[in-house]
Amino acid sequence: MKILAIDSSGMPASAAVVEDGKLIAAYTVNYQKTHSQTLLPMIDELSRAIELDKTTLGAVAVSGGPGSFTGLRIGSATAKGIALALKIPIINVPTLEGLASNFHGCGELICPMMDARRTEVFAGVYTYQDDLSSVSPDKTSLVVLMDQKPVSVEKLCIKLNEMAEKTGKRLILLGDGCVKYRDILNEKLMVPYRIAPLNLLEQRAASVALRAEELLAAGRTETAEEHRPIYLRVSQAERVRSCRLAEKNPIRIRPAEEKDLPRIAVMEKLYFSLPWSEKMLRESLHQAQYTMLVAEDCTDGEIAGYVTLLNAAGEGNIMNVAVSDAMRRQGIAGKLLTEVMQRGREEGICDYTLEVRKSNKAAVSLYEGLGFRTEGVRKDYYEQPREDALIMWKRKEN
Amino acid sequence: MEDTKEIRILGIESSCDETAAAVVVNGRDVRSNIISSQIDIHTLYGGVVPEIASRKHIERVSQVVEKALEDAQMTLDDIDAVGVTYGPGLIGPLLVGVSAAKAIAWAKDLPLVGVHHIEGHISANYIENKELEPPFGCLIVSGGHTHLVLVKDYGEYEILGKTCDDAAGEAFDKVARAIGLGYPGGPKIDKVSREGNADAIVFPQGKVRGSEYDFSFSGLKSAVLNYLNECRMKGEEICVPDVAASFQKAVVDVLVSHAMRAVEEFHFRKFAIAGGVASNSALRHAMEQACLERGVAFYRPSPILCTDNAAMIGAAAYYDFKKGIRSDWSLNAIPNLRLGER
Numbered sequence: 001m002k003i004l005a006i007d008s009s010g011m012p013a014s015a016a017v018v019e020d021g022k023l024i025a026a027y028t029v030n031y032q033k034t035h036s037q038t039l040l041p042m043i044d045e046l047s048r049a050i051e052l053d054k055t056t057l058g059a060v061a062v063s064g065g066p067g068s069f070t071g072l073r074i075g076s077a078t079a080k081g082i083a084l085a086l087k088i089p090i091i092n093v094p095t096l097e098g099l100a101s102n103f104h105g106c107g108e109l110i111c112p113m114m115d116a117r118r119t120e121v122f123a124g125v126y127t128y129q130d131d132l133s134s135v136s137p138d139k140t141s142l143v144v145l146m147d148q149k150p151v152s153v154e155k156l157c158i159k160l161n162e163m164a165e166k167t168g169k170r171l172i173l174l175g176d177g178c179v180k181y182r183d184i185l186n187e188k189l190m191v192p193y194r195i196a197p198l199n200l201l202e203q204r205a206a207s208v209a210l211r212a213e214e215l216l217a218a219g220r221t222e223t224a225e226e227h228r229p230i231y232l233r234v235s236q237a238e239r240v241r242s243c244r245l246a247e248k249n250p251i252r253i254r255p256a257e258e259k260d261l262p263r264i265a266v267m268e269k270l271y272f273s274l275p276w277s278e279k280m281l282r283e284s285l286h287q288a289q290y291t292m293l294v295a296e297d298c299t300d301g302e303i304a305g306y307v308t309l310l311n312a313a314g315e316g317n318i319m320n321v322a323v324s325d326a327m328r329r330q331g332i333a334g335k336l337l338t339e340v341m342q343r344g345r346e347e348g349i350c351d352y353t354l355e356v357r358k359s360n361k362a363a364v365s366l367y368e369g370l371g372f373r374t375e376g377v378r379k380d381y382y383e384q385p386r387e388d389a390l391i392m393w394k395r396k397e398n
Numbered sequence: 399m400e401d402t403k404e405i406r407i408l409g410i411e412s413s414c415d416e417t418a419a420a421v422v423v424n425g426r427d428v429r430s431n432i433i434s435s436q437i438d439i440h441t442l443y444g445g446v447v448p449e450i451a452s453r454k455h456i457e458r459v460s461q462v463v464e465k466a467l468e469d470a471q472m473t474l475d476d477i478d479a480v481g482v483t484y485g486p487g488l489i490g491p492l493l494v495g496v497s498a499a500k501a502i503a504w505a506k507d508l509p510l511v512g513v514h515h516i517e518g519h520i521s522a523n524y525i526e527n528k529e530l531e532p533p534f535g536c537l538i539v540s541g542g543h544t545h546l547v548l549v550k551d552y553g554e555y556e557i558l559g560k561t562c563d564d565a566a567g568e569a570f571d572k573v574a575r576a577i578g579l580g581y582p583g584g585p586k587i588d589k590v591s592r593e594g595n596a597d598a599i600v601f602p603q604g605k606v607r608g609s610e611y612d613f614s615f616s617g618l619k620s621a622v623l624n625y626l627n628e629c630r631m632k633g634e635e636i637c638v639p640d641v642a643a644s645f646q647k648a649v650v651d652v653l654v655s656h657a658m659r660a661v662e663e664f665h666f667r668k669f670a671i672a673g674g675v676a677s678n679s680a681l682r683h684a685m686e687q688a689c690l691e692r693g694v695a696f697y698r699p700s701p702i703l704c705t706d707n708a709a710m711i712g713a714a715a716y717y718d719f720k721k722g723i724r725s726d727w728s729l730n731a732i733p734n735l736r737l738g739e740r
Contacts, residue, residue, distance in 0.1 A: 036493050040500045040727040054505055069449065070490060073456045074497045080460045081501025085474055224460040235449035241442070301439070 001058035003216070004082065005209035006043065008035040008075040009067025009095045010114055010176060015043045016205035017050060018213065025050045026206045035074045043078075057086055059221065061212030063203060064092035065230030066122040066148060067114060072229040080224040089221035091212040092269075094230060096124035096148040099175055101207035102200040104128065108170045109145070109163055113177030116150050119184070121177035122232060123156050124148035125163060142214065144273075144384050149325060150232055153181045157188035164191035174201050219277075220269065226262050226278065230270070234326045242297070251304060251332055253339045256285055256292035263303045264294070271322045273384040284308060284319075291347075293340050295323070295332045307336040309344055309352075316344045318354035333363075337370055341394075350396040355389040357382055367392050405719060408477045408502070409712030410463065412495030413487025413515050414542065415446045416705065417458040421470035421477070422712030425720075426524050430469035431702070431709040434458045437582060444581050445571065452490030459498045466708070474506045481715025484512040484725070485735030486542070492731035500727055511715040512725040515706075516543055516737045517553070519672040521717070522699040522710035530697055535666040537657050539681070540673030540706075541567035541584070544613050545737065546656055548664060552717035555738045558660055559611025561604075566649055567675045569604075569615035573622050573645050577638050587642045588678050594639030596647040596680075599625060603652040611656055618648055646680050654684045661694055670697035677701040 002024075007014040013035045016026040027046045029038055047054070062079035065072045083090045099112035105128050113121040125146035145163060164171050171189070174196035178185060185193070195201070215221070234242070242250065256264065261281050268275035276284075284290040289312070295305040305323035309316055318340070323332045341352055355378060356363050364374075372392040381389035404423050411418040415436040421429040436454045440446045467473060482499035485492060496512075503510040519538050523530055532552060538545040544561035564572070567584055574583025579590060601621050606612040622645050629636050661669055669689050675681060676698055689696035703710060723740075 034730060036497060037728045037730045040497075040504055044504060044727050054507075069452070070493060073452055073490070073494055076456055077459060077494045077497035078501040080456075081498040082505045084460045084464060085502045085505035225464070227460075228457050231453070235447065235453065237443055237447040237450060 001216070002056055003059045003061050003091070003209055003212055004043070004057055005061040005093075005205040005212055006039065006075050006078060007063035007095070007098060007203045007205045007208050008039050008071045008078075009063045009065060010071060010203050012203050013038045013042060014203055014205035014208075015039070015046050016209050017046065017052065018206070018209040021213065023206050023209070026204070028204050030202065035071055039074060039078060054086060057082075057088055059089050059091055059212070059216060061091040061093055061208050063095045063098045063205075063208045064227075065095055066116070066150070066232040067095050069229075069231060072231070076227060076229045080227060083224040083227070090224060090227045091215050091221055092227055092230070093208045093211045093215065094124075094148050095203065096122065096175075097126065097142060097144075097211050098208040099203060100124065100126040100142065101211040102174060102196065102204065103172060104207070104210055105141070106172065108172050109160070109167065110172050110174070111156075111160060112175040113156065113173065114175045115177045115180045116233075119181070120150050120152050121156060121175075121181065122148060123151055123177065125160070127169065142211070148232065153177070153184045154188055157185065161190045170194070172196060176202060226265065228266065232325060250298040251330070251335065252296045252298050253293055253335055254296060256294045256306060258282070258285070260294050260303055260306070261285065264306050267303070267306070267322050267324060268320070272320065273382060276320065291340055291343055293336055293343075295336055297327065305332045305336055307340045309340045311344065311347055311349055314349060316341065316349040316352035318352060321354075333366055334370065352394045354392055355381065356392060358388045358390055364390065364392075370394065405478050405716060406472065406476055407511075407712045407715050407719065408463070408466065408474070408480050409513075409708035409710075409715055410459075410480065410482045410495045410499045411515075411518065411706055411708040411711045412455045412459065412491050413483045413485070414491060414706055415440055415451045416707070417455050417462050418706060418708035419462040419466035420708035420712050421466055421472060422709055422716060425521075425713045425716030426528055428525055428709045428712070429472070430466045431707055432462050432466045432469065433702075433705065433707050434462050441581050444575060446488070448488045448490050451488060452494060455491050455494035459494055463498070463502070474502065474508075477506070477508060479503075479509040479511055479715065479719050481511045481513050481711050481719070483515045483518060483711055484729055485515065485732035487515055487731075487733060489731055489733045492733065496729060496731045500729060504727060509719065510725045510727075510729065511718050511723060512729045512740075513711045513714045513718065514735060514737055516545060517555070517714045518710040520547065520549060520555075520670070521714035522672055522703040522707070523670040523697045524713050525703060525709060526699060527697050530668065530670070533666075534668035534670055534697075535657065535660050535664065536670045536672060537653060537685075538673045539566045539653060539671065539675035541565060541571065541582075541675075543673060544615070546611050546660055547737065548660075553721060553723070557737055559609065559613065559656060561613040561615060562606055563614050563616035564619060566613070566615055566653065567673075569619045569649065570675065572619050573642075576623055576626055577636070577641055579638070579642070584675055584678060587646055588680065590639050591643035591646045591680065594637070594641070594643030596643040598637065598640035599644040601625070601644055601648040603648055603655075605652055610659060613652060613656065615649065618645070646678070650678070650681050650684050653681060654688050657685065658688050658692065661689070661692060666694060668695045668697065672699060672704065674705055677704040
């Protein structure tokens with residue numbers, strides 16, 4: 001299948017076409033000119049060079065974020081226009097996973113970082129499984145050790161020091177952030193590291209395409225309608241407003257509705273290694289044994305989090321609970337769980353169970369605070385990275 | 399082969415807080431007109447927040463385009479060209495529409511026509527008035543613009559006058575906020591004014607010394623604020639309907655008097671109004687009356703075509719398209735694009 005990949009998340013504008021593992025064309029310009037002027041002429045020129053029959057494109061991949069808000073929207077709007085016109089899916093490649101793919105197959109610690117201003121970077125930490133032959137075709141070989149997020153350069157250094165020491169792996173840095181914050185990195189990183197050479201330093205659509213092929217194989221596509229950029233930060237106006245309203249408690253817990261599903265599906269993709277698709281969510285929404293609640297931010301109507309409860313023959317299984325990055329540490333997950341269990345009790349459910357990543361200390365302590373106790377371990381239950389699940393129960397007698 | 403082939407244009411508009419798409423045939427026949435308004439969100443902030451507007455545009459742009467095609471019972475294969483607003487407006491919002499329009503046109507090998515937002519507003523008058531043809535005079539009043547224009551021909555304009563500071567709609571928003579009516583100011587002031595006495599308070603008209611067709615609304619806005627302040631200092635009760643009606647009258651009076659001076663000087667036989675503030679009932683009424691007295695045919699779009707919409711962009715794009723105007727793939731959003739320039 002032919003995939004057109006684009007990246008306009010940062011300074012470089014980049015486009016590439018791949019077909020079944022082969023790079024047919026790539027075009028990158030890293031020059032100060034607005035992407036709105038350069039991106040489509042580049043796509044057009046590249047298509048002419050390979051005599052592209054546009055109707056043979058099978059998908060369009062876009063570096064979905066984080067990045068410059070305007071740059072992301074130019075890329076997303078372009079991807080949406082092409083996808084809707086050609087009736088093809090979009091593959092939303094997290095920008096930092098695209099960058100990590102510059103070092104595809106490398107078993108060291110790969111840390112791409114993009115300048116996010118205010119001495120913060122958008123960063124993630126990745127590695128590749130050593131033995132590529134053991135990777136099944138529907139799973140990707142990229143291992144996400146730290147999912148992309150905004151983080152201060154200093155905190156990132158502490159994290160990288162720990163990870164490098166624990167794993168004994170070498171550290172590779174890339175992205176414009178590692179150039180801009182070279183001095184801080186030099187001072188705070190206690191482990192040896194290398195900065196990527198110029199040909200692998202920044203965003204390139206060929207790497208986006210490479211990651212897109214993997215995501216496509218794993219079925220991770222979206223429609224033009226579903227697609228939206230991954231900003232990882234709310235707008236300034238929203239931040240100011242939510243600070244002002246903080247004491248007025250703008251979060252409202254209510255049953256999920258059809259209109260919430262696209263956003264929930266996006267959050268599933270962002271926060272879980274085995275996300276529920278929009279279709280699965282829709283089926284659950286309409287089945288009586290499921291209770292799905294959302295936490296709505298009343299200031300802007302956005303979905304801040306959600307929880308799904310399955311009534312499995314009188315036992316309450318908490319299937320998934322998530323809160324968006326921007327809205328964490330406000331007690332939203334606790335409110336969602338309390339409310340869903342209250343509703344469960346009305347249905348006669350006394351005992352509740354859930355699974356959680358062993359290393360997710362914040363979540364474990366939240367569940368303990370709500371009366372859950374660890375009763376068992378499921379070996380290697382999670383992937384990306386592979387990890388045990390704790391089985392927790394909250395029983396009526398507790 | 400038919401030699402009178404229909405030209406079907408997909409119009410896209412995203413210059414401020416409305417995400418819109420429409421299908422227009424031969425510039426005047428609107429087959430669909432989809433507008434997704436963000437007003438509820440921006441009301442929370444007392445005005446349009448560009449970053450939030452941009453985020454909403456990107457969420458909605460493809461749905462709006464698909465719905466416009468569906469309502470018109472067409473697919474992109476039936477479309478002859480894509481028209482899109484590329485300025486003036488807010489840069490972030492404009493870029494969403496421009497980028498999406500370029501991508502659609504590129505993917506389907508369709509011609510692309512970049513449209514001036516004001517030209518769109520003027521062209522809204524063609525949609526419901528099949529007989530209206532240039533030349534005519536036009537007053538465009540909205541939240542971002544106040545222009546008095548001579549429409550010489552399709553796509554050819556001479557700007558007679560414009561605002562030196564705030565746009566008329568902006569003055570409505572600011573005054574509405576000051577008297578506690580909230581956003582959006584235009585419709586709220588219009589409504590509350592109906593219960594007020596327009597002659598209760600005399601506010602200065604927004605004239606500009608030495609340029610008979612230009613406007614200035616920032617002085618008027620300050621006069622209203624001063625009046626409110628004085629009342630508070632004296633402990634006098636403020637009659638909101640009276641303030642609203644008197645302010646509105648001051649705005650309408652200057653708009654009508656400038657427009658009619660132009661009608662007389664340029665001997666217009668036809669005069670049109672356009673833009674969001676053209677929905678204002680007092681302005682419509684006063685303008686219609688003044689035109690009637692002078693035997694001038696008066697045109698104004700229905701409210702749905704006064705607000706930002708894409709049908710007007712499809713209409714304007716048609717006349718540009720017929721003149722052979724095409725934009726290339728490097729088309730950029732231009733926030734301060736001037737009318738009549740490309």
